Amino acid sequence: MSDELASIPIRSLRKWFRQKRRPLPWRQNRSLYRVLVAEVMLQQTQVVTVIPYYLRWMERFPDPASLLLVSDEALVKFWEGLGYYGRVRRLRLAALALLSRPEWDEASLKCLPGIGPYTAAACACFALRQEGAIPLDGNMARLLVRFWGIWKDIKSSSVRKSLQQLLARHLSKHQICPDDMEALIELGALVCQPKSPRCIECPLNKRCVAYQQGLVQKLPISQKKKPFELFQRAAIVLYERGFFWICPAERVKGLWEFPSFPYVDELKLEEELRLKGIQTFAMQCPPITYQVTRFRTRLIGFLLVERENLEILAHWQRVTWKEIQEKPFSSGHKKLLHMALNFFGGLDLILK
Structure with a gap:
């Protein structure tokens, strides 16, 4: 990357930041x-x-x-x-x-x-106002790659290192302060957005290579993300005499969820449930889809009011209505919990 790259118009950047910065709560009492x-x-x-x-x-x-x-x-x-x-x-x-x-x-x-x-x-x-500290996040990196017209993978460590070195030079030459770092991050987040950048509003556009050469939609370049892995699970929400049955989450330590098992074919779910000792269901919930990193889960819940022949496993825990609302749940099971509380709450009123 050449030393002839355009310098960042700091005065224009500072003026924009004074006018447009968001009043975020962590920007107070730092x-x-x-x-x-x-x-x-x-x-x-x-x-x-x-x-x-x-x-x-x-x-x-x-x-x-x-x-x-x-x-x-x-x-x-x-x-x-x-x-x-x-x-x-x-x-x-x-x-x-x-x-x-x-x-x-x-x-x-x-x-x-x-x-x-x-x-x-x-x-x-x-927080510490340390000179030379360069918090290069994704927003700032995207903005700088477009500004300097860098045709390399934005996610590569070499590009990140080069961007930090260029900014370090600006720090020494143009007296860039910590507020300018935050201004670059803010500009990347609000204006130099990934898909719909608002270049006309950008205080850097006169020196921006991507804008001046009509390359904004082509930069930055990055490797394609890996496809999502889809998991399908059926969850059993058993509400028995005022108690729920829950178990520790399989993937995340410290969270709870309803007992669940994987399934392949939704049309065969009833058969699989019968094999587990469940003959009738109170209600089948609409599918819930949630995602953690590149793992996507499709969860179907079955709300039960009778255990029937369902085996209660050793790691399951029986909790009260109040206790279950105090437990931390994984995101998909949290939605299922809300459905269950609404359903069984109404059912209790009817039975009373």
Whole structure:
């Protein structure tokens, strides 16, 4: 990548950022803990989804010490809906580690549990105001690849490293500050979007290679994503004399779900259920489709009010109506739980 690449018009960028920046809650009172929580929540999760979770989190856990007073299961329940549940366990460990020393920098932050190069750089840049910390996220990378017209795979480590080196040069030549890093991320998120970039609004468009050469829709280039793997499962929601039966989730530690089994042909599900000792069903739920990384699951729930000959396995747990609502569930089974509560709640009223 040549030294002759265009310089970023910093003044135009700053003016745009002052006018257009979003009033995100983590941009207020930027303590290291608050920025850390926001950055971990934002991993693999959209801003609009994170905002209510962040606000609730800060109300319940305003500082690292408050995380000492909650159980793992309660913490996972609080995180329920954000997914990638390993994040919340590592976040607790990282946040508690902040209590161990008074001063931090990008290098020491990388040693915290679950904190990768980007999160460490973001915390150092936004909370510690560390000069030279470059939080290169996907939004900023996409913007810079278009701005400089880079025809290489945006996901490759060599391209990411080159972008960071170019930005480091700008830091020294043009006195780029931490706020400028955030402005580039914001510009990538709001204007230089993946599929429908709003180039006319962009303060960098006069020097942008992709815009000036009509290549915006062709950049960045990246390798195709691997296809999704589809799993089909049938779940049994047994509500027996005021109690539900649940079991630990198969894929995610710390979560709960309804007992389930894989199936191949939906037309043969009734036959499979009979083989498991179930002759009649209270109700078959509409299919629920949910996704974790590249694994997609199609879940069909069967709501039962009688055990019949269904075998209760040793790892199943019987819980009350109140207890089941306090348990953290995986996303698909959480939707199934809502269906079950609505159905059995109405059924209880009828039977009374």
